[in-house]
Amino acid sequence: MDKLQQEGYSKFLTSYFEEHQELFDQLSQGQQPDTLLITCSDSRINPALLLNAEPGELFIVRNIGNTVPHYQPNKGSTQAAIEYAINVLEVKKIVILGHSNCGACAHLYHEHVEGEPELPHVDMWLKYLEPAKNAAMLAVHADPSKNIFEMTEKHNVIISLRRLMGYPQVQERLVEDKIAIYGWWYEIGSGKIEKYNYATNNFEAVM
Numbered sequence: 001m002d003k004l005q006q007e008g009y010s011k012f013l014t015s016y017f018e019e020h021q022e023l024f025d026q027l028s029q030g031q032q033p034d035t036l037l038i039t040c041s042d043s044r045i046n047p048a049l050l051l052n053a054e055p056g057e058l059f060i061v062r063n064i065g066n067t068v069p070h071y072q073p074n075k076g077s078t079q080a081a082i083e084y085a086i087n088v089l090e091v092k093k094i095v096i097l098g099h100s101n102c103g104a105c106a107h108l109y110h111e112h113v114e115g116e117p118e119l120p121h122v123d124m125w126l127k128y129l130e131p132a133k134n135a136a137m138l139a140v141h142a143d144p145s146k147n148i149f150e151m152t153e154k155h156n157v158i159i160s161l162r163r164l165m166g167y168p169q170v171q172e173r174l175v176e177d178k179i180a181i182y183g184w185w186y187e188i189g190s191g192k193i194e195k196y197n198y199a200t201n202n203f204e205a206v207m
């Protein structure tokens with residue numbers, strides 16, 4: 001904690017905050033983010049750093065495995081955050097950002113060994129990722145050169161995109177062309193981002 005508080009926070013106050021005081025004054029009046037970003041809780045994902053985003057630019061929802069559950073009224077914090085981002089903040093873009101080496105996706109293949117900690121809440125949440133595991137297994141069956149974990153991470157993004165499109169407020173705005181939805185996959189070791197192409201059903205390098 002000392003490092004975060006003494007080095008981290010004090011450095012923020014004396015450098016970034018001082019240099020951006022006008023921005024923080026403005027942000028204290030309210031927020032108008034353009035983009036809802038749904039990503040994993042993983043500590044290696046730092047959206048502001050990765051996308052060079054300033055405070056106020058991204059409305060971020062994080063959960064284990066960057067997944068979007070099926071639409072169910074009055075259920076869960078991810079649904080509440082999506083509803084708020086769309087109905088109140090009126091974001092124009094939604095990005096689901098999956099990533100390589102995702103522990104949540106890998107956990108789907110892990111057999112519980114006696115003596116390991118029980119993870120009832122994680123196990124329950126990861127049921128949302130089961131369809132991605134099934135799709136990945138089919139993909140690897142069809143082409144054994146593909147990596148099962150990468151396939152799971154990517155199918156998880158695709159399935160989450162589809163589920164997001166089942167949210168009534170998203171459907172409405174898609175029909176009116178008021179929102180765009182993207183699926184990205186970020187490779188931690190290389191810094192590469194691949195974007196889902198709806199037409200080809202493939203992930204393609206952004207640059």
Ligand SMILES: [Zn+2]
Pocket residue numbers: 040041042064065066099101102103104105
């Ligand atoms: Zn993850």
